[in-house]
Amino acid sequence: MEGGVQGVTLEAVGKRFGEAAAVDAVSLSVAPGEFVTLLGPSGCGKTTTLRMVAGLEQNDTGVIRIGERVVSDPAAGVFVAPERRQLGMVFQSYAIWPHMTVFDNVAYPLRVRRQPASAIRERVRAALELVEMAEYTDRPAPRLSGGQQQRVAIARAMVFEPQVLLLDEPLSNLDAKLRAQMGEEFRALQHRLRITCLYVTHDQEEAMALSDRVVVMQQGRTLQVGDPQSIYQRPASRAVAAFFGAPNLLQARAAGCEPQPGGRYRLVVRAEGWSGACLAAEPFAADEPVVMMVRPENLQLAADGVAGEDGTSRWRGEVVDSIFRGARRSVVVRVGALRLVADAPALRAAAVGEQVTLAATASDAWGLRP
Numbered sequence: 001m002e003g004g005v006q007g008v009t010l011e012a013v014g015k016r017f018g019e020a021a022a023v024d025a026v027s028l029s030v031a032p033g034e035f036v037t038l039l040g041p042s043g044c045g046k047t048t049t050l051r052m053v054a055g056l057e058q059n060d061t062g063v064i065r066i067g068e069r070v071v072s073d074p075a076a077g078v079f080v081a082p083e084r085r086q087l088g089m090v091f092q093s094y095a096i097w098p099h100m101t102v103f104d105n106v107a108y109p110l111r112v113r114r115q116p117a118s119a120i121r122e123r124v125r126a127a128l129e130l131v132e133m134a135e136y137t138d139r140p141a142p143r144l145s146g147g148q149q150q151r152v153a154i155a156r157a158m159v160f161e162p163q164v165l166l167l168d169e170p171l172s173n174l175d176a177k178l179r180a181q182m183g184e185e186f187r188a189l190q191h192r193l194r195i196t197c198l199y200v201t202h203d204q205e206e207a208m209a210l211s212d213r214v215v216v217m218q219q220g221r222t223l224q225v226g227d228p229q230s231i232y233q234r235p236a237s238r239a240v241a242a243f244f245g246a247p248n249l250l251q252a253r254a255a256g257c258e259p260q261p262g263g264r265y266r267l268v269v270r271a272e273g274w275s276g277a278c279l280a281a282e283p284f285a286a287d288e289p290v291v292m293m294v295r296p297e298n299l300q301l302a303a304d305g306v307a308g309e310d311g312t313s314r315w316r317g318e319v320v321d322s323i324f325r326g327a328r329r330s331v332v333v334r335v336g337a338l339r340l341v342a343d344a345p346a347l348r349a350a351a352v353g354e355q356v357t358l359a360a361t362a363s364d365a366w367g368l369r370p
Helices: 046-054 102-112 117-130 146-158 176-193 204-210 228-233 238-243
Strands: 008-017 020-030 035-039 061-066 069-073 087-090 164-168 196-201 213-218 221-226 248-259 265-271 274-280 289-294 300-302 313-324 328-335 338-345 355-360 366-368
Touching: 008 046, 020 046, 020 061, 020 221, 035 046, 035 204, 046 061, 046 087, 046 164, 046 196, 046 213, 087 146, 102 117, 102 146, 117 146, 146 176, 176 204, 196 204, 204 228, 213 228, 213 238, 221 228, 221 238, 238 248, 238 289, 238 366, 248 338, 265 289, 265 366, 274 289, 274 313, 300 338, 313 338, 328 355
Parallel strands: 035 196, 035 213, 087 164, 164 196, 274 366
Antiparallel strands: 008 020, 008 061, 061 069, 213 221, 248 265, 248 289, 265 274, 289 366, 300 355, 313 328, 313 355, 328 338
């Protein structure tokens, strides 16, 4: 399954359905062997983008390349048919044929390419071994579990050694535990083969766990492209911040701005009843509005006199709710007109009615424009 791996390039790719722009001038470069996820809510254009790469939809504008080969360029009259793009695709429904055995499902792409029977046997065996399904070769498809069907779909997509693997919400039909397990197995397989993957999901945790880079999409456009940790901890906008989890987004104003190593800035911020500091990707002028993002896991339940770096933000308030989430509790604290949510160990969280102090250092807070 090695060799022939290519990257994918989209240059200002667009697609309209009637008056609506499903995809609006999306540009993206996926390196050979990279795992990139298109992430966003339903209707954001991620699946349409994937289908244009596959050739199942034709882009209206822009250029799509697989490696150095142009596979779609409407302005130049170029459109390469899906079966000639050397791509494997796994769908949300798996598309496993119920009247076929596991072997026949996986062999199908080779048979339509008129491969010799001996080559089909060898390559199907290798593909099923990759996904640990070799012992199910002769099993009828209806007797497979959801996780086994997903493995067969991946084997079928890999059997003809595609240059790129496209996956459209392939884990969404599995239960939570199996989804996590299959995600880990698939990521390990992708690491081993180093095949280029373009993946679509609406699940933020899935995207962060699997991807080298994440493309956050909204209304047909890309909001931010980056590695999962950077996007989660240092979002480029309020929209990206709010898409990942439920961060505390606090209105404040800049009271000072100092450049820091690495091209960042340290902001001193003030608001009614509190002050503090945060980092930011760009400078803010004095008295300019700032949205300070603090994720619940970065808010500490602290003693009143707790030590911290200069500019540590602190809020004193009453616990008004405590939500048990297994290993942790989400503690809701009312501070005047504010309601802050902090994560705490389940057995050491403050009780409802208790007065607490929340604290966040500047490095745990991030400044955004409104």
